[in-house]
Amino acid sequence: MTTPATVAGPGRRPRRPSAKRDRRSWTGWGFIGPFVLVFAFVFLAPIAYSIYLSLFRDQLIGGTTFVGLDNYQQALQDEQFWSSLTRVSLFLLVQVPIMLGIALFVALALDSGRLYGRDFFRISVFLPYAVPAVVATLMWGFMYGTHFGLVGDINDALGVSLPNPLSPGLVLASIGNIVTWEFVGYNMLIFYSALRVIPNSLYEAAEMDGAGQIRVITAIKLPAIRGALVIATIFSIIGTFQLFNEPSILQKLAPNAITTSYTPNFYTYSLSFSGQQHNYSATVAIVMGLITMVIAYVVQLRGMHKES
Amino acid sequence: MRMSTRRLLRGTALIAALALGSTACGGSADGGSDRKQVSAEDIDAALEKGGTLTVWAWEPTLKQVAADFEKAHPAVDVELVNAGTGNDQYKALQNAISAKKGVPDVAQLEYYALGQYALTKGLDDLAPYGADKLADTFTPGPWNAVKSDGNVYALPMDSGPMALFYNKTVFDKHEIEVPTTWDEYLQAARDLHKADPKVYIANDTGDAGATTSLLWQAGSRPYTVDGTEVKIDFSDEGAAKYTEVWQQLLDEKLLAPITSWSDEWYKGLGAGTVATLAIGAWMPANLSSGVKEGSGQWRVAPLPQWTAGERTSAENGGSSLALPALGGNKELAYAFTEYANAGEGVKTRIAAGAFPATTADLRSDAFQNTEFPYFGGQKANKIFAESAANVGTGWSYLPYQVYANSVFNDTVGQAYVSGTKLSGGLRNWQDASVKYGTEQGFTVQK
Numbered sequence: 057m058t059t060p061a062t063v064a065g066p067g068r069r070p071r072r073p074s075a076k077r078d079r080r081s082w083t084g085w086g087f088i089g090p091f092v093l094v095f096a097f098v099f100l101a102p103i104a105y106s107i108y109l110s111l112f113r114d115q116l117i118g119g120t121t122f123v124g125l126d127n128y129q130q131a132l133q134d135e136q137f138w139s140s141l142t143r144v145s146l147f148l149l150v151q152v153p154i155m156l157g158i159a160l161f162v163a164l165a166l167d168s169g170r171l172y173g174r175d176f177f178r179i180s181v182f183l184p185y186a187v188p189a190v191v192a193t194l195m196w197g198f199m200y201g202t203h204f205g206l207v208g209d210i211n212d213a214l215g216v217s218l219p220n221p222l223s224p225g226l227v228l229a230s231i232g233n234i235v236t237w238e239f240v241g242y243n244m245l246i247f248y249s250a251l252r253v254i255p256n257s258l259y260e261a262a263e264m265d266g267a268g269q270i271r272v273i274t275a276i277k278l279p280a281i282r283g284a285l286v287i288a289t290i291f292s293i294i295g296t297f298q299l300f301n302e303p304s305i306l307q308k309l310a311p312n313a314i315t316t317s318y319t320p321n322f323y324t325y326s327l328s329f330s331g332q333q334h335n336y337s338a339t340v341a342i343v344m345g346l347i348t349m350v351i352a353y354v355v356q357l358r359g360m361h362k363e364s
Numbered sequence: 365m366r367m368s369t370r371r372l373l374r375g376t377a378l379i380a381a382l383a384l385g386s387t388a389c390g391g392s393a394d395g396g397s398d399r400k401q402v403s404a405e406d407i408d409a410a411l412e413k414g415g416t417l418t419v420w421a422w423e424p425t426l427k428q429v430a431a432d433f434e435k436a437h438p439a440v441d442v443e444l445v446n447a448g449t450g451n452d453q454y455k456a457l458q459n460a461i462s463a464k465k466g467v468p469d470v471a472q473l474e475y476y477a478l479g480q481y482a483l484t485k486g487l488d489d490l491a492p493y494g495a496d497k498l499a500d501t502f503t504p505g506p507w508n509a510v511k512s513d514g515n516v517y518a519l520p521m522d523s524g525p526m527a528l529f530y531n532k533t534v535f536d537k538h539e540i541e542v543p544t545t546w547d548e549y550l551q552a553a554r555d556l557h558k559a560d561p562k563v564y565i566a567n568d569t570g571d572a573g574a575t576t577s578l579l580w581q582a583g584s585r586p587y588t589v590d591g592t593e594v595k596i597d598f599s600d601e602g603a604a605k606y607t608e609v610w611q612q613l614l615d616e617k618l619l620a621p622i623t624s625w626s627d628e629w630y631k632g633l634g635a636g637t638v639a640t641l642a643i644g645a646w647m648p649a650n651l652s653s654g655v656k657e658g659s660g661q662w663r664v665a666p667l668p669q670w671t672a673g674e675r676t677s678a679e680n681g682g683s684s685l686a687l688p689a690l691g692g693n694k695e696l697a698y699a700f701t702e703y704a705n706a707g708e709g710v711k712t713r714i715a716a717g718a719f720p721a722t723t724a725d726l727r728s729d730a731f732q733n734t735e736f737p738y739f740g741g742q743k744a745n746k747i748f749a750e751s752a753a754n755v756g757t758g759w760s761y762l763p764y765q766v767y768a769n770s771v772f773n774d775t776v777g778q779a780y781v782s783g784t785k786l787s788g789g790l791r792n793w794q795d796a797s798v799k800y801g802t803e804q805g806f807t808v809q810k
Contacts, residue, residue: 117592117805224781312777329455330770
């Protein structure tokens with residue numbers, strides 16, 4: 057029926073609209089096809105594979121068996137997992153506000169236009185973000201050393217005895233310090249670019265009304281960049297829950313202070329590379345992913361809610 | 365009912381062991397189903413044909429061996445990769461095996477790690493290549509460590525009978541005697557640290573290998589392994605001897621909080637702030653390459669004893685070269701392994717300071733009378749050889765010691781930084797090891 061001759065010209069057969077609709081829908085797929093393909097391959101497939109892995113258990117003796125949701129049950133009762141989650145939650149509550157606070161302060165200072173050497177200041181605050189996290193951690197790790205590091209040198213030079221930044225009680229704060237150093241510049245840039253798009257007329261109006269700098273900040277600048285604040289907060293939450301580089305490198309320097317289940321990500325790493333528990337590791341990763349998604353979503357909802 | 369379950373398990377273990385054996389053989393035979401011998405001609409032909417051989421090892425003396433091997437067999441290109449020391453390399457190796465990609469043809473494995481790879485069918489049996497005829501070539505300790513159930517999973521590369529390396533300059537300066545018992549060692553630690561607060565008798569931040577070796581020497585036998593039945597118990601008398609002395613060293617802060625193999629550690633060894641090392645006889649090669657400024661200052665003494673007058677020793681580390689089942693170039697790989705560990709390479713490695721596992725070399729006058737310039741001309745090998753002869757018998761590691769060691773700092777390590785006692789730390793380590801073993805399908809008793 058469909059010979060080449062019958063498809064002579066488009067639109068000549070109006071009584072077959074269904075064929076037309078078909079063609080239209082395929083055109084759409086043609087456009088998003090490349091994206092869908094890549095999305096499925098690099099995003100959906102790994103997740104699907106992880107879920108598949110999480111349903112099995114591989115033992116040194118006995119091999120691989122299907123265990124259904126047993127791994128999830130184990131994860132929910134896993135003390136090591138929950139204690140690592142508590143640790144990053146504490147980190148989130150303390151480090152993220154400090155980091156975003158400093159970033160906001162720096163962004164407002166840059167935006168105030170009263171800073172001498174603004175461009176230099178901006179680039180130097182941003183610079184640590186350009187240093188790879190691994191290098192940054194190594195650098196800080198050497199400074200933290202009480203024997204041959206900066207802390208040791210200060211102790212020697214001043215005859216004082218600073219507490220060891222790599223002791224179990226302080227190492228989380230030391231990691232927080234590294235992360236803050238790394239990411240203040242990045243967050244500052246988000247805030248600063250949001251501040252730059254505020255129309256000048258608002259400032260002129262404020263000036264005419266006799267508003268001071270503080271009033272301008274609270275009444276104009278902060279409300280205007282709320283969206284940027286929410287985004288930066290969500291990025292920080294995700295980043296905190298994925299904390300890995302810093303503890304994994306510092307562990308070499310402080311093997312007893314940083315356990316193999318120090319953060320959820322480090323725990324999944326240890327499970328799969330030291331214990332060969334790939335299946336359980338996948339389970340923990342999925343549970344952690346879900347928790348991160350829920351918390352990020354709640355923060356986003358709250359942020360949006362306030363905005364409206 | 366209980367009895368029959370146990371018998372069933374034992375039967376299963378036997379079958380598993382047999383299956384393991386046959387699989388390992390199957391892997392090494394090309395196409396044949398039974399144990400196929402690889403003749404010397406096959407190996408020669410492979411050497412003639414040549415190829416690129418990937419070797420993962422961190423042993424420093426292998427570099428020269430690889431160069432010599434390439435010279436002897438121009439068609440062969442040996443690619444020596446340092447994929448990390450110990451646990452780091454095992455992670456990389458296990459990763460490669462899981463991914464079935466990038467597995468090296470030859471890999472260095474410490475004796476404690478062999479069990480895990482043999483158990484998971486990760487290694488080829490070397491007997492078909494003629495390794496089973498090398499029984500008399502190697503000293504009994506290392507040889508027993510590489511073979512199980514008639515399979516030879518690796519060729520011993522070195523052994524690590526322990527000795528006490530000490531910085532003579534430091535001991536002389538403060539006029540302190542070199543300790544012969546661990547009680548004297550504790551006293552020497554106090555004296556040294558008192559004389560110079562920068563000096564520590566040793567560094568220790570919790571090292572599973574060192575701790576298990578000292579437990580071994582103290583007569584503790586925490587691990588009993590029979591196929592898949594495992595017993596873990598750190599509450600014996602030997603362990604108590606160890607914790608008593610070590611707890612005092614920790615409580616009085618007499619151990620430098622420096623991790624072995626770190627930059628700080630090398631610096632400390634050279635600067636005289638870490639004054640002794642109780643470690644395996646493979647150490648001289650590392651000292652002369654890593655701590656050049658310590659040359660002439662260090663000496664070797666027999667390991668301090670837990671009971672005065674005894675001469676018991678233990679093995680610390682020591683490693684072998686094995687052929688991962690998923691690696692390639694089998695004939696070349698075996699040829700290199702044999703060359704390095706039982707052939708010409710042994711002499712080269714001894715000359716560079718390695719401690720051999722070959723009987724003939726250990727007994728030879730040339731070896732025993734070698735003067736180490738690094739140790740001020742001392743004939744250190746005599747002390748090592750005597751230590752090798754006095755290694756306590758009956759020690760075994762867990763079949764999953766690599767994992768157990770990876771959680772050592774989570775458990776025992778806590779005694780180094782918090783109020784936890786060493787004995788409590790060992791108990792936690794035991795619990796963690798029991799938990800993992802049970803999860804992995806072993807029958808584990810406490």
